[in-house]
Amino acid sequence: MSLYGETESDSKIHSCRDCSVRHCAAAVLDVEELDLINSSRHENSFKKGDIIIHEGSPNSHIIYLKSGLVKEYVKGNQEKEQILQIVKKFSYLGLSSLFGDKVNHYSYAALEDISVCYIDISAFHQLIKQNGSFGYEILISVSRDNLNNFNRFMKQSQKKTYGRVADAILYFSKIIYESTEFELPFTRQELADLIGISRESATRVLTKFHEDGIVDLHERRIRIDNLPLLQQISKNG
DNA sequence: CCATTAATTTAGT
DNA sequence: ACTAAATTAATGG
Numbered sequence: 001m002s003l004y005g006e007t008e009s010d011s012k013i014h015s016c017r018d019c020s021v022r023h024c025a026a027a028v029l030d031v032e033e034l035d036l037i038n039s040s041r042h043e044n045s046f047k048k049g050d051i052i053i054h055e056g057s058p059n060s061h062i063i064y065l066k067s068g069l070v071k072e073y074v075k076g077n078q079e080k081e082q083i084l085q086i087v088k089k090f091s092y093l094g095l096s097s098l099f100g101d102k103v104n105h106y107s108y109a110a111l112e113d114i115s116v117c118y119i120d121i122s123a124f125h126q127l128i129k130q131n132g133s134f135g136y137e138i139l140i141s142v143s144r145d146n147l148n149n150f151n152r153f154m155k156q157s158q159k160k161t162y163g164r165v166a167d168a169i170l171y172f173s174k175i176i177y178e179s180t181e182f183e184l185p186f187t188r189q190e191l192a193d194l195i196g197i198s199r200e201s202a203t204r205v206l207t208k209f210h211e212d213g214i215v216d217l218h219e220r221r222i223r224i225d226n227l228p229l230l231q232q233i234s235k236n237g
Numbered sequence: 238c239c240a241t242t243a244a245t246t247t248a249g250t
Numbered sequence: 251a252c253t254a255a256a257t258t259a260a261t262g263g
Contacts, residue, residue, distance in 0.1 A: 188249090
């Protein structure tokens with residue numbers, strides 16, 4: 001429950017050189033650059049539900065997500081929150097606030113038990129300046145996220161409740177799990193917060209989809225049974 | 238350590 | 251908003 005999560009214990013890596021989960025941008029670093037990151041990095045793990053970054057906190061570090069899922073969100077008025085996206089492992093948390101401000105604009109919370117590495121922000125800056133390939137990879141991931149999220153929100157604003165729920169299911173299926181059957185990492189409330197509807201509507205539409213044979217639904221387990229129809233609903237709002 | 242109960246969270250109407 | 255169900259924490263043996 002602590003802000004800093006649990007003490008590190010399991011499979012602690014002793015150097016970035018030996019890290020087995022270097023992907024994308026981290027994969028293009030040379031040995032010296034890895035040592036630069038390594039000199040300031042610290043590892044940590046969080047339990048499901050733990051908050052990793054509070055919006056408004058200073059962004060002194062970039063956090064590399066080594067395993068698990070994280071939600072990126074902003075707090076709205078009383079209890080309401082807006083979930084921007086789900087972040088998958090092997091990506092960086094806090095990138096979107098890196099160059100824009102001195103504080104994080106988004107909060108991050110663990111949707112399952114996760115492990116992370118903190119990278120000092122000045123080391124990160126230096127790597128971007130000195131290693132074009134690294135910067136290129138970072139730029140790709142920032143752009144991709146931007147495009148994805150912006151698109152989702154633009155389309156969402158034109159859709160009715162059913163289309164939004166269909167969108168959410170397709171989002172999990174296509175982007176997060178790459179499968180037609182998956183376990184939601186969300187409560188109904190969080191699902192609603194992702195697509196800007198009420199919790200009640202979320203459950204109502206889910207059971208309606210179930211009744212209509214579009215999905216099979218058990219608690220948080222979802223299997224898409226009628227993909228064409230679901231895509232149709234998503235498309236038509 | 239396990240079992241029971243209390244408290245909190247989640248789902249459905 | 252309210253109730254029921256489920257999950258988690260706390261207590262006592």
